[in-house]
Amino acid sequence: MSEVTKNKMHTVNVAIFCGLLLIGGIASLAMKKETVSVMENRKLAAFPQYSDSLFWSGKYFKQIDEYYADNFPLRDKWISFSDKFKSSIGFNSSEIKMYDPTNDAEANEKTDTIKNETVNNGPLPDDSATGEKKKGVFVFKNRAFEMFGGGPEMGKSYADVINSYNRLLKPGIQVYNLIIPVALEFEITEKYARFQKPNRPAIENIYTSLDSNIKKVWAIDEIRKHRTEYIYFNTDHHWTSLGAYYAYRAFCFTAGLTPVSLDTIAYKTKPSFLGSLYRLTRDPGLQSNPDSVRYYLFKDSVNFYIGSAKIGQWVKSKMYGEGASGANSYSVFLQGDLPTVKMETQHKNGRKIAIVKESYGNAFAPYLINNYEKVIVVDQRYYTGDFIAMLKAEGINELLFINNIFAAHTPFHINKIKGLKK
Amino acid sequence: MVFASLLFLFIFLPLCLMLYYSTKNPKWRNWVLIVFSLAFYGWGEPIWISLLILSSLFDWGNSIFIDKHRGTKWAKIGVTVTVVFNLALLATFKYDKFIVDQVNSLLGTSFTAPGYALPLGISFYTFHTISYVVDVYRGDIKAQRNFPNFLMYVSLFSSLVAGPIIRYAHVEKEIYGRKENLTDFSLGVSRFCIGLFKKVVIANIAAEIVAKYMGDNRDPLSFAELANFSSLEAWVGLIMFAIQIYFDFSGYSDMAIGLGRMFGFHFRENFNYPYISKSIGEFWRRWHISLGSIFRDYVYIPLGGNKKRVYLNLFIVWFLTGMWHGPSWNFIFWGLYFFIFIALERAFLLKWLEKAPAFIAHIYALVIIIPGWVIFYFTDTEMLIAYVKKLFSFSSGPAGNMEVMNTLSTHLFWLILALILCMPVYHTIKNWIDKKSGRISFYNTTVIGFNVLLLFICVAQLVGKSYNPFIYFRF
Numbered sequence: 001m002s003e004v005t006k007n008k009m010h011t012v013n014v015a016i017f018c019g020l021l022l023i024g025g026i027a028s029l030a031m032k033k034e035t036v037s038v039m040e041n042r043k044l045a046a047f048p049q050y051s052d053s054l055f056w057s058g059k060y061f062k063q064i065d066e067y068y069a070d071n072f073p074l075r076d077k078w079i080s081f082s083d084k085f086k087s088s089i090g091f092n093s094s095e096i097k098m099y100d101p102t103n104d105a106e107a108n109e110k111t112d113t114i115k116n117e118t119v120n121n122g123p124l125p126d127d128s129a130t131g132e133k134k135k136g137v138f139v140f141k142n143r144a145f146e147m148f149g150g151g152p153e154m155g156k157s158y159a160d161v162i163n164s165y166n167r168l169l170k171p172g173i174q175v176y177n178l179i180i181p182v183a184l185e186f187e188i189t190e191k192y193a194r195f196q197k198p199n200r201p202a203i204e205n206i207y208t209s210l211d212s213n214i215k216k217v218w219a220i221d222e223i224r225k226h227r228t229e230y231i232y233f234n235t236d237h238h239w240t241s242l243g244a245y246y247a248y249r250a251f252c253f254t255a256g257l258t259p260v261s262l263d264t265i266a267y268k269t270k271p272s273f274l275g276s277l278y279r280l281t282r283d284p285g286l287q288s289n290p291d292s293v294r295y296y297l298f299k300d301s302v303n304f305y306i307g308s309a310k311i312g313q314w315v316k317s318k319m320y321g322e323g324a325s326g327a328n329s330y331s332v333f334l335q336g337d338l339p340t341v342k343m344e345t346q347h348k349n350g351r352k353i354a355i356v357k358e359s360y361g362n363a364f365a366p367y368l369i370n371n372y373e374k375v376i377v378v379d380q381r382y383y384t385g386d387f388i389a390m391l392k393a394e395g396i397n398e399l400l401f402i403n404n405i406f407a408a409h410t411p412f413h414i415n416k417i418k419g420l421k422k
Numbered sequence: 423m424v425f426a427s428l429l430f431l432f433i434f435l436p437l438c439l440m441l442y443y444s445t446k447n448p449k450w451r452n453w454v455l456i457v458f459s460l461a462f463y464g465w466g467e468p469i470w471i472s473l474l475i476l477s478s479l480f481d482w483g484n485s486i487f488i489d490k491h492r493g494t495k496w497a498k499i500g501v502t503v504t505v506v507f508n509l510a511l512l513a514t515f516k517y518d519k520f521i522v523d524q525v526n527s528l529l530g531t532s533f534t535a536p537g538y539a540l541p542l543g544i545s546f547y548t549f550h551t552i553s554y555v556v557d558v559y560r561g562d563i564k565a566q567r568n569f570p571n572f573l574m575y576v577s578l579f580s581s582l583v584a585g586p587i588i589r590y591a592h593v594e595k596e597i598y599g600r601k602e603n604l605t606d607f608s609l610g611v612s613r614f615c616i617g618l619f620k621k622v623v624i625a626n627i628a629a630e631i632v633a634k635y636m637g638d639n640r641d642p643l644s645f646a647e648l649a650n651f652s653s654l655e656a657w658v659g660l661i662m663f664a665i666q667i668y669f670d671f672s673g674y675s676d677m678a679i680g681l682g683r684m685f686g687f688h689f690r691e692n693f694n695y696p697y698i699s700k701s702i703g704e705f706w707r708r709w710h711i712s713l714g715s716i717f718r719d720y721v722y723i724p725l726g727g728n729k730k731r732v733y734l735n736l737f738i739v740w741f742l743t744g745m746w747h748g749p750s751w752n753f754i755f756w757g758l759y760f761f762i763f764i765a766l767e768r769a770f771l772l773k774w775l776e777k778a779p780a781f782i783a784h785i786y787a788l789v790i791i792i793p794g795w796v797i798f799y800f801t802d803t804e805m806l807i808a809y810v811k812k813l814f815s816f817s818s819g820p821a822g823n824m825e826v827m828n829t830l831s832t833h834l835f836w837l838i839l840a841l842i843l844c845m846p847v848y849h850t851i852k853n854w855i856d857k858k859s860g861r862i863s864f865y866n867t868t869v870i871g872f873n874v875l876l877l878f879i880c881v882a883q884l885v886g887k888s889y890n891p892f893i894y895f896r897f
Contacts, residue, residue: 010608013870017611018439020877025432061423061465068429069888082886085879089627089836130828133634194650 027073034071044070083282121200121224123193131192134281138184138195142289143234144277145184147196150409152205158408159209161418162401166211168421169399173391176400177210178217178251179203179408180239180360183232186224199405206408217254219247233291236275238330241267241294244363247402252371255398260370266297268322273329293329295320295366300345302369307340307376309385311393314342319366333362339382342394343368343375353398354391356380356417360404380416387420423465424583425677426621428884434462435681442685448599452574455685462579463542470541474577477511480504481551482572485558489565501559508548515541520749543583545746549716550576554590556720563591571597580681584674586692586712593687602686610683615873615880617676620669622880624840626887628666631829635659636799636809648808652819655826656812663799664792665840668697671710697844700783701775702763702790717743732768737761747798752806756797763790 037044048054048063072078131140138145159177166175181199188196200220207216223231223246231243239247245262252259270293278286305314321335334341337359343366352374355365358381368375376394378387380403391399407413423430438458442451464471481504488500513521519535526532554575557563566572575597581588590597629638635651636659637643648656675692682689696709706714717739725735737758744757767775775783796813800806830837 007604009870010604013608013611013873014604016870016874017615017877018436020874021432021436024881025436028428028432056469058465058467058469061468065427065429066888068433069427069885072428072885072888075885075888078882078885082882085882086627086886087832090830090832090834130825132825132828132832 024073028068028071031073037070037075079282083284087284122198123188123190126190129189133195134283137277137281138192139281139283139285140187140192142285143183143187144281144283144286145187146182146237146277146406147184148182148199148202148405148409149197150202150405152202154409154411154414155202155206156209158403158414158417159206161414162214163209163211164418165399165401165421166214168388169391170213173396174215174398175213176215176217176251176254176398177207178219178247178400178402179206180247180402180404181220181223182237182405183239185220186227186231202405202409215254217247217251219250222246222250222253233273233275233330234289235278235286235291236273236330237277238275238360239363240291241296241333241363244360245367247364248367251400255371257371260298260367262296265299267294268297269294270325270329270332272326274327275330276327279327291329293332295332298366298370300347300370303344305342305344306335306338307342307385309339309383311385311390317341319343319369330359330362334365334377337362337379337382339384340376340378340390342377345369345373345375347371347373349373351398352376352394352396353400354378354394354396355400355402356420357402358404358407358413360407361402364402378420380413380420383420386422388422423462423579425674425681426618426626426880426884428881431881431884434458439684443602449570451685452570452598455578456570456574459574459577459579459582463577463582466542467539470544473511473515473541473544474547475573477508477547477551478573478576479569480507481555482566482569485555485565485572486567488555488559492561497559501555504555505552508552511544512548514538515544517745517749546585546587547576547582549587549713550590553587553716553720557589557591563594566590566597568598578682578687580678580685580687581689584671584678585710586675586678586689587716588689588712589715592690596687600686606683606686606688610680610685612680612869612873613683614677614680615876617673617678617680618880619876620673620676620843622673622883624836624843625666625670625673626883627833627836628662628669628840631662631833632659632666634829635826636663643805643809645805645808648805648812650819651812652823652826653812653814653816654823655819656809658826658830660792660796660799660813664697664795665844667795667798668693668844669840695844695846697788697791698784698846699787699791700780701767701772701787702760703767703772705787705791706760706764713743713746733765736765736768740764748801750801752797752801752803756794759794759797 034044035046036042045063045066047067048060050060054060054063129141131138133139134144136147138147162175162177169175179202181203182196184196185199203220210216223243226242226246229242230240231246232239242262249259251257271290273291273293274287275291302319304317304319306317307314317335319334320332322332324331324336328336331337347370349372351372353368353372354376355361355368356378357365358379361377361379365375365377374394374396376390376396401417403413423434425431438454441458442454445451445454460471460474463474484500484504488497491497491500514536515538519537522533522535554563558565566575575588575590575593576582578588632638633641635643635655637647651659672693679689679691690712692710692712694708694711696705699705699708721742722735722739725731725738727735740757740761741754742757743760744754747753747756763771775786793810793813796809797806800809
């Protein structure tokens with residue numbers, strides 16, 4: 001190659017490199033900044049406020065780095081390109097097709113009937129399916145699972161907090177506790193059994209630590225009978241309305257109520273829901289296995305109110321947040337995590353229940369309008385009012401603490417529940 | 423600041439290049455580099471800029487003093503002061519806790535270390551200045567009379583924080599009035615892109631797998647976790663670390679060399695395909711070459727080199743080489759581990775290896791080098807022993823090897839690429855194409871597109887790294 005062509009090549013090489021850096025640099029400074037990433041469910045880093053201590057510790061610059069990366073032009077497109085690249089550097093696990101009995105409708109029915117006869121509390125026998133840990137969750141058969149690892153001490157301190165409410169509120173209020181297992185409990189195979197602690201012993205640990213007059217709801221056993229049904233989402237950490245229904249059935253059994261049958265109830269569905277665990281892992285197998293969120297339109301009429309920290313202040317609204325869509329589809333239930341909501345029905349039977357919950361309770365609470373005169377739902381994380389006074393003011397005579405097994409083993413949640421008492 | 427970050431790529435570098443090339447005056451060009459280098463350094467730790475400048479000023483003054491009193495005892499005192507001063511800096515800021523711990527355990531005392539945060543790059547710039555002052559003392563180079571020029575040499579951002587260790591003698595003529603040109607700039611660009619790719623795409627992805635099997639700072643490996651691993655999983659973790667550290671470090675050196683070249687500097691190579699070595703001695707002539715040559719020229723040869731007490735000299739050199747890597751016994755063990763094999767090679771092993779078929783020598787070298795990384799990795803001795811036991815127990819874990827096989831298969835193409843890049847195929851292909859293609863060089867035309875592709879992938883990975891979703895909003 002002649003020197004002239006060589007020089008031209010070098011000119012082009014340098015020009016393109018510098019041009020790209022310059023364009024990127026100018027675009028990054030000029031383009032409009034977002035404040036929230038919907039996909040990631042978080043606020044994007046903001047430009048740091050200057051302070052001397054921040055400056056000398058070097059954190060000021062670190063925060064500028066974060067701000068810059070969070071606000072890079074076309075960030076979503078870069079991220080999705082990065083995902084595609086990373087899933088193309090080998091054989092994607094979803095490309096290796098293995099026989100998977102849970103995907104086979106006929107086999108499904110058979111296992112269902114077998115499972116109904118003999119309830120197996122342990123992991124499923126091994127099949128040929130392979131899973132992997134990704135970003136702290138277990139990705140298996142195109143589904144993602146959180147892995148439970150809570151210890152008995154934590155479970156006991158959760159029980160202590162529930163006991164303290166029971167002692168404070170008896171005899172006027174009957175306390176219930178319902179611990180929701182997580183999906184992996186029902187899907188884990190022998191091979192991966194070490195990935196999480198079995199849920200039932202952890203729930204037993206809590207229930208045996210509870211006062212004897214607290215009613216314990218064995219939702220886990222009822223749910224287990226239906227382990228092959230669509231009870232948990234594939235791509236989200238929540239349960240489906242069907243999973244919540246089986247917990248509701250168990251609750252009715254404990255509380256002496258007749259559960260409503262789902263057979264004749266109309267429902268609506270929010271399709272193509274890629275939930276939190278997909279957003280966390282960006283796993284292409286999960287992407288190929290999106291969820292749908294079904295919510296039931298009960299025949300009984302209900303008045304739904306949104307409350308505030310102030311006792312007796314209720315604003316009429318709707319039980320379902322039908323505008324919820326896409327990544328937020330689960331927020332359809334009770335319009336998401338509101339601090340407190342109230343449902344009043346035409347069942348004038350004198351039964352008035354309050355529920356203390358995190359987001360798992362949202363899919364559960366609507367079923368109770370079929371059995372109760374009044375249902376008040378309190379989110380343990382966000383309610384700031386005087387909880388005990390509110391119970392009295394509303395004439396509550398039953399109180400259910402419903403929590404997923406993670407929340408029941410997390411100091412944050414335990415403290416929040418404790419804190420409701422003020 | 424680090425090279426592999428969006429802010430460096432899209433703000434710092436273009437701004438620095440623009441200002442640098444906006445003037446033709448070599449004095450102003452050097453000032454641009456000084457200002458940007460200090461900003462680069464201070465970005466992480468503004469407070470330690472003062473130490474960098476003070477130590478440069480001290481050694482610069484001392485070098486002029488030595489030059490003036492050449493041949494007298496004052497010159498000797500001057501060089502001793504510099505060496506002691508710089509080693510004292512290292513002892514104070516890098517080895518304080520290590521030294522205090524040893525003293526406490528020997529004497530049963532309970533002194534507490536001052537516990538300074540390690541000033542970035544101190545291991546590199548102290549070696550820059552020591553080598554410079556010693557070379558002035560030896561009369562190999564003239565003392566630099568102009569402080570800004572000297573400060574630019576010490577603080578140059580391309581090699582300040584992670585090497586290579588630039589010897590003043592090698593760039594003496596380029597400190598002031600160097601000849602920047604388009605060809606160098608262009609070759610620097612290509613070199614930088616390759617280095618960035620090695621760091622962002624090979625090393626960072628390897629690091630994810632390493633974290634899974636060997637733990638990392640954020641989530642260290644626990645004994646319970648290790649007990650659940652199979653030996654294969656432990657080996658995969660270790661081999662991934664061998665990949666990670668090579669591509670991380672050599673990628674960084676590539677970027678440093680490439681950046682230097684954009685500004686007209688010609689730094690020497692720091693890596694030369696170390697994993698194709700046929701002996702441990704050869705490995706250390708191919709791995710972190712700038713460090714090895716410092717220890718050779720300023721420790722090993724002055725001690726007497728091959729001429730007297732050779733094994734003691736080797737022991738000292740490898741003890742210090744190990745220690746340089748970090749204030750912890752495992753690094754010293756790691757250095758001495760290499761001392762053992764280098765001593766054996768000198769005694770008889772090298773003669774055997776030279777007679778043996780090449781593949782035997784290659785396997786020998788890898789079989790020593792790769793397990794060596796486990797000593798480098800774990801600063802906790804108990805964990806180190808447990809991990810070594812796991813490696814050599816050849817046991818299967820309770821979960822079998824399905825997961826690790828899956829990890830390998832989901833990274834298969836990447837792994838093949840990484841292994842190929844450990845070998846000098848790139849240069850072989852380049853030379854072959856250059857020779858075959860007559861008028862239009864295929865290599866030169868594709869290299870531009872190639873750079874763009876590498877840059878594109880790296881930027882995506884860097885943006886992807888900021889992807890940080892929260893399952894539980896507002897928790």
